[in-house]
Structure formats: structure tokens, C-alpha cells
Amino acid sequence: MSDLRAGVAHGSPSGDLCGSVREWLPQHVAGRLEAEARATVEGHVVGCDACRAELDLVNLLYESRAEAPAQLADRVIDAVTQRSSAVRRPWWGLSAAAVAAIALGIGITSEGTSFGSAEGDALATEFEEGEFWVSDDGMLAGAPSFDGLSDEALLELLEELVEESPGGSA
Amino acid sequence: MKDDRRLDDDVPDGPWVERARSGDPAAQGALVRRHHGAAYAVALSVTRDQDTAQDVVQDAFVKAFGALDGFRGDASFKTWLLSITVNEARGALRKRTRRREVGLEGAPPVAAGGPDPAEAAVMAEEAARARSMLERLPEKQRMSVSLRIDQGLSFREIGEVIGSSEGAARVNYFHGIRRLRELME
Numbered sequence A: 001m002s003d004l005r006a007g008v009a010h011g012s013p014s015g016d017l018c019g020s021v022r023e024w025l026p027q028h029v030a031g032r033l034e035a036e037a038r039a040t041v042e043g044h045v046v047g048c049d050a051c052r053a054e055l056d057l058v059n060l061l062y063e064s065r066a067e068a069p070a071q072l073a074d075r076v077i078d079a080v081t082q083r084s085s086a087v088r089r090p091w092w093g094l095s096a097a098a099v100a101a102i103a104l105g106i107g108i109t110s111e112g113t114s115f116g117s118a119e120g121d122a123l124a125t126e127f128e129e130g131e132f133w134v135s136d137d138g139m140l141a142g143a144p145s146f147d148g149l150s151d152e153a154l155l156e157l158l159e160e161l162v163e164e165s166p167g168g169s170a
Numbered sequence B: 001m002k003d004d005r006r007l008d009d010d011v012p013d014g015p016w017v018e019r020a021r022s023g024d025p026a027a028q029g030a031l032v033r034r035h036h037g038a039a040y041a042v043a044l045s046v047t048r049d050q051d052t053a054q055d056v057v058q059d060a061f062v063k064a065f066g067a068l069d070g071f072r073g074d075a076s077f078k079t080w081l082l083s084i085t086v087n088e089a090r091g092a093l094r095k096r097t098r099r100r101e102v103g104l105e106g107a108p109p110v111a112a113g114g115p116d117p118a119e120a121a122v123m124a125e126e127a128a129r130a131r132s133m134l135e136r137l138p139e140k141q142r143m144s145v146s147l148r149i150d151q152g153l154s155f156r157e158i159g160e161v162i163g164s165s166e167g168a169a170r171v172n173y174f175h176g177i178r179r180l181r182e183l184m185e
Helices: A002-010 A017-029 A035-047 A049-063 A072-087 A091-109 A118-128 A151-164 B002-009 B014-021 B025-047 B050-066 B077-095 B117-134 B139-149 B155-162 B166-184
Strands: none
Touching: A017 A035, A017 A049, A017 B139, A035 A049, A049 B117, A049 B139, A049 B166, A072 B025, A072 B050, B014 B025, B014 B077, B025 B050, B025 B077, B025 B139, B050 B077, B077 B155, B117 B139, B117 B166, B139 B155, B139 B166, B155 B166
């Protein structure tokens, strides 16, 4: 509406009534003009072919304006929510990563500085060649997700990893 | 739905923005529902591809909420979001290798203008033609026309969105309309 008031006070780009009316046409077709301005537009286009033609064009464009697909809002909200929960990772999410790191560390230190099996050697090679990378949320890409596991489940997992490691107690 | 969107515009975003800033999902959802239509129109205006425009809107909202701490409120949330959308859309346009133009079949349906089906059909055809002609305008003219007519933004707001002055937005709009009239004749 500020543009409309500016149009009244300062005139249009061309400084005449046609210019003012043309500036108001988008608000007119959207039903946003105040009564006085609306009357001015309607009175003017009756006798001005050029402004009436422009009104027809603006009206065509307004009536055919793009509508967002029905499901778009839900899709966006899902993405935003997903992103928010990833950013605000709960403390046990970090703990899970630490548990994984500790478990891996146990596997490494149990055999000195090398892995105790062929698979372990291959994993060590991958590390050396930099084939692991960190994703946007700070997790190792390709690593299993520990989200949603309880503390008890994480401890059980840790025990299993310790038992299964070459230098484990099992 | 169009009328609802206009009514929504009269309610200020401020309280929702403050709640969204602290991560309130309900506030974020309210802002998405309020502005996704405008963001989609802007994205479509830049990319001219419906699928790409939807991706752009999603990315723009995720980015906006992620950067909400940096939003100072100098502009309205809507124009700030739309300027992010424009940047995302331009980025998507650069990345896109396969372009699918929005042709006549992609034009949105036109509301029936009267009881006469023949007249409505003519109106629909003319509207589709006008939209098709709009696609031919340079980006800033196209966006100025779209933001002014479709979204009812002021020239100052349009300038904030497309990265130009208020005066340049006004000139782009009137040049765009004049060119459209020439193309439609």
C-alpha cells in the first residue's frame, strides 16, 4: 500500500494519471485498493484504451499466477524438521560416536598399532588413503548410525565389540 | 486458497520468527505454510521448471531457518526468505544440465471467469499465452512483474528480493509490462 500512497503523493513515473493508474493495477486486480483509488482506476479505464488493455493483461497474469503444489508445504516442513533434529543431535548421539571410536581404538591398541586380521588391515589401509569422510553433521559417512539406541544398548554393543576384537576377552 | 494467503499476509511474522529462532517446529511450520507459495512462485520465475522450483523452495527454507540467528529484521522475513530463494534458484539454474521449459501444458489452471465455457476457454488460452510470453522477458523484468502482480510486493520489497534499488525494480516492472503488451499484440 505504501506504493499506492506514494503514487498519489508523488505521481507516477510519467507524472500523469495513466502512470498512477498503471502502478495501481496489480493491487486493483487483487482487490487490495482502497475505495477511492479503486473508483479512480475504474473511472479512468472506461475512457482510456491503453490503460484498459494493460488492466486486461495484468488481470490475465494475476488469474493465472502459479500455485504451489498441494504437498509442497508438508514436504518442506519434513525437510526442515529433519534438518533441525540433525543439528540438535542429543548428547547420546555424540556418545555413540565416542563409543564407536573407543571400540575401534580397542581393536587397534589390542594388537599394537596394526589391526589383527586381514579385514582389519584393509580397514587400516582405507583410513590411510583417506577413503572415509565426515558428513555435514559430523558423522563418519558409511558408519552405522547409533541414533535411537538406549544407553544400555550402547553398552551391550560396546561389550560385543570388545569381545569380538582380536584382543578381546572372548 | 488465494484469498487465505492474502489474509495471512496481514498478520505480522515477527512472533513466529522469534519462536522459530529458538527452534519451535510449530512456528517454523507456520512460516512455511504462510510463505511457501510466494517462494515457489519466485523459484518458478527464475528456474522455469516446476520440479526444480520445489527443490529450491525446500532448500531455501532449510537454509533460512539454519541462518535465522543472522536475520536482523532489517527487511521483512518474507523478502529475506525470497532473496534466499532467488539465490538458491539461480544456483540451481546454473547446476541444471537438462532444461525442461514450462510450456503451455505446464501453465497453472485458470479460474473460470464466467458461465460461458467458450469464453472461459478463450481466457485460459490467453492467460497461458501471457504466461508463456512472460517467460521470454529478461530475469529481472520477469521477476519484477511476477513479484508485483502475483505476490503484491512493493517496489522497495521487489528491489530487496532481486538485489536492486526500488527505482530499478519499478523500471524493470514497467519495461516488462510494456514488452509483454508488445508481445501479446
